[in-house]
Amino acid sequence: MTGSHAAGAPAPGRVQLIGCGPGDPDLLTVRAVQRIAAADVLVVDRLVGEGVLAHARADAVIISVGKEAGGPSTAQDEINRILVREALKGHVVARLKGGDGFVFGRAAEEIAAVRAAGIDIEIVPGITAAHACAASIALPLTLRESVRQFSLVTGATADGDIDLDWTALAAPGQAFAIYMGVRTARTVRQKLIASGAPASLPIVVVENGTRANEVAVATTLGDLIDAIAAFAITGPAIIFGGLAWGDANLTIPDKVHVYRAPSDRVGETAHAPSAPDAI
Amino acid sequence: MTGSHAAGAPAPGRVQLIGCGPGDPDLLTVRAVQRIAAADVLVVDRLVGEGVLAHARADAVIISVGKEAGGPSTAQDEINRILVREALKGHVVARLKGGDGFVFGRAAEEIAAVRAAGIDIEIVPGITAAHACAASIALPLTLRESVRQFSLVTGATADGDIDLDWTALAAPGQAFAIYMGVRTARTVRQKLIASGAPASLPIVVVENGTRANEVAVATTLGDLIDAIAAFAITGPAIIFGGLAWGDANLTIPDKVHVYRAPSDRVGETAHAPSAPDAI
Numbered sequence: 406m407t408g409s410h411a412a413g414a415p416a417p418g419r420v421q422l423i424g425c426g427p428g429d430p431d432l433l434t435v436r437a438v439q440r441i442a443a444a445d446v447l448v449v450d451r452l453v454g455e456g457v458l459a460h461a462r463a464d465a466v467i468i469s470v471g472k473e474a475g476g477p478s479t480a481q482d483e484i485n486r487i488l489v490r491e492a493l494k495g496h497v498v499a500r501l502k503g504g505d506g507f508v509f510g511r512a513a514e515e516i517a518a519v520r521a522a523g524i525d526i527e528i529v530p531g532i533t534a535a536h537a538c539a540a541s542i543a544l545p546l547t548l549r550e551s552v553r554q555f556s557l558v559t560g561a562t563a564d565g566d567i568d569l570d571w572t573a574l575a576a577p578g579q580a581f582a583i584y585m586g587v588r589t590a591r592t593v594r595q596k597l598i599a600s601g602a603p604a605s606l607p608i609v610v611v612e613n614g615t616r617a618n619e620v621a622v623a624t625t626l627g628d629l630i631d632a633i634a635a636f637a638i639t640g641p642a643i644i645f646g647g648l649a650w651g652d653a654n655l656t657i658p659d660k661v662h663v664y665r666a667p668s669d670r671v672g673e674t675a676h677a678p679s680a681p682d683a684i
Numbered sequence: 685m686t687g688s689h690a691a692g693a694p695a696p697g698r699v700q701l702i703g704c705g706p707g708d709p710d711l712l713t714v715r716a717v718q719r720i721a722a723a724d725v726l727v728v729d730r731l732v733g734e735g736v737l738a739h740a741r742a743d744a745v746i747i748s749v750g751k752e753a754g755g756p757s758t759a760q761d762e763i764n765r766i767l768v769r770e771a772l773k774g775h776v777v778a779r780l781k782g783g784d785g786f787v788f789g790r791a792a793e794e795i796a797a798v799r800a801a802g803i804d805i806e807i808v809p810g811i812t813a814a815h816a817c818a819a820s821i822a823l824p825l826t827l828r829e830s831v832r833q834f835s836l837v838t839g840a841t842a843d844g845d846i847d848l849d850w851t852a853l854a855a856p857g858q859a860f861a862i863y864m865g866v867r868t869a870r871t872v873r874q875k876l877i878a879s880g881a882p883a884s885l886p887i888v889v890v891e892n893g894t895r896a897n898e899v900a901v902a903t904t905l906g907d908l909i910d911a912i913a914a915f916a917i918t919g920p921a922i923i924f925g926g927l928a929w930g931d932a933n934l935t936i937p938d939k940v941h942v943y944r945a946p947s948d949r950v951g952e953t954a955h956a957p958s959a960p961d962a963i
Contacts, residue, residue, distance in 0.1 A: 424819075431715040434705070434811065438714060505815050505825075508834065513824040513932035520934070530819035532713065532809050536784050540703075540809035545792040546784075547838070554848055555787065556835040559826070569833055573852030653792035655799070 424531020703810020839865025
C-alpha cells in the first residue's frame with residue numbers, strides 16, 4: 406500500500422467514510438462517534454449537524470465541502486483530491502456524510518479515488534433520512550400484509566426529467582421515500598398521476614427531520630404542491646408516498662400537520678381559510 | 685394517560701421501541717445505548733446480538749420473545765400483552781428489535797397495542813440490515829447516473845406465493861435488497877426470471893452481516909441457488925440484486941467470495957472443481 410510513496414514520506418493515513426444520520430447527534434452510531442473523535446481531519450458535508458462535530462477533537466482540522474442544492478459547491482473531484490491529499494500526509498481522515506453514505510451520497514466516487522491512491526478506506530453506515538423521519542413521526546415503512554416493498558428514490562435531477570420507474574412507484578401497495586424531491590415536486594406529482602397513481606395517494610412530507618425545526622405534513626398527492634407552499638417547505642425533506650397511519654391502525658401523531666387544499670374541503674363554507682389546517 | 689388506572693396503582697411506565705441494528709453493538713445509535721441502559725425491562729427479539737444486551741443494567745429483567753423462522757415463537761398478541769403489562773407496572777420497557785423496527789418488524793401492531801392502553805411509546809430508528817451489509821462489503825446502494833432507486837423487499841411468505849411487483853424489480857436499473865429470502869430463494873429466482881430479469885443479474889448474498897461469522901458471496905441470479913447451497917447459507921441473510929462493484933468503478937473486496945456454477949465456467953477443463961471459487 407505504501408509502495409508509491411517517496412522514501413521518507415510519512416506512512417499514509419486512512420479514510421473513514423461515515424454516515425452521520427439525519428442531524429440529531431444522538432442518532433450517530435457508537436462507531437461513528439469513536440471514529441469522529443479519533444480523526445485528525447474531518448471533511449464535512451452541509452447536512453451534517455453541528456452536534457455531530459461536537460465529537461471532534463479540539464485540534465482536529467475541519468474542512469467543509471458542503472454542496473448546496475442549486476448553489477455553490479465543492480466539485481466532487483476536488484473532494485476526492487482533499488481526501489487523498491490529507492490521507493497521504495499520514496492523517497486519519499473522517500469523511501462525514503449526512504444520513505447513510507451509500508444512499509444518494511456519491512460515495513462510490515470517493516471510495517474509488519481513495520483506493521486508487523493505495524489508501525485504506527472503511528465504511529461506517531448511518532441512519533438514512535427516510536428511516537429517521539419515519540421513526541420521528543411513528544410512521545411504519547412496511548406493513549405485514551399490505552406493504553411488502555419500500556423504495557428509496559431520488560427526486561433530484563439536472564435537466565428536469567427524472568428517470569425513474571414511475572409505473573412501479575404508482576402501483577397499489579407501493580411505498581416510497583423521495584429524497585431531494587421538494588424542488589421537483591411538481592414533476593414528481595405529474596409523473597406519478599400520469600402513471601396511474603390516484604390524487605388521493607397518501608403523502609407525508611418531513612422537513613428537517615429529527616432536528617429542532619422539524620416540520621411534518623400529511624396530505625395527498627393531489628395537494629402536494631399546495632402543502633409544500635402552505636408550509637413554506639424549502640429545507641432538506643423526505644416525501645413519503647403510499648404510507649398512512651390509518652393503514653397501520655395508528656392515529657396521526659399530534660406533531661404532524663394535516664393539509665387539505667381549500668377546494669377539497671367538502672361541506673365547508675365559502676369563507677374557509679386558505680391557511681393550512683392543522684387538525 | 686393515567687385515567688384508566690385504579691387509584692393507588694403505580695403510574696404507568698413507558699415503552700421504547702428500539703432498532704438495534706444488525707448485531708454489531710458498535711452499530712447501535714447513541715440513543716439506543718442510552719435507552720437500553722435506562723430500561724427496567726427489555727423485551728428482546730432473536731436477532732438482537734449479545735453485545736447489545738451488554739448495555740443493559742445488571743438488575744434489568746430480560747424477556748426473550750425471539751421468533752425463529754419456521755420454528756417456535758412468541759405470538760405477536762403475547763408480545764403486545766407483555767409490553768402493556770410491564771409498562772402498566774410502572775416500568776420503563778425497551779422493546780429491542782434487530783435492524784430498524786419499521787422495516788419488516790411488525791412494529792405497527794406493537795405501537796397500536798401500547799397506545800390503546802394509554803401508554804406512551806417512543807420509536808428509535810436503527811441501522812437496517814441492508815445498509816449495514818452494504819457498508820460491510822463496500823457495495824454502494826445507489827449510483828448517481830445508473831441506480832436512482834433502491835428497494836427493500838421481503839422474501840418471507842406463509843404460503844409459497846410472494847406478492848411483490850416482480851416486473852418492477854426485474855426492470856433494468858433497479859436495485860433491491862431481499863430480506864428473509866434464503867428459504868424462498870428458488871421462488872424469488874423463478875419469479876424474477878419469469879418477469880424478465882437476466883440470469884446474469886448481479887446478486888450478492890450476505891449472511892450474518894457485520895457479525896464475526898459474516899459470509900458474503902457475489903454471484904448471479906442464475907447461480908443463486910447453487911451459491912446458497914455451496915456456502916451452506918442458512919442464517920439471516922440479505923440478498924442484493926442489481927448492484928455490482930464494477931458499475932461503481934470499484935473492485936470486489938477480498939472478503940467477498942465469488943461464485944459461478946461449474947457449468948458456467950467457460951474455458952475451464954472438465955476437471956473444474958465443483959467447490960465454489962473464492963477469486
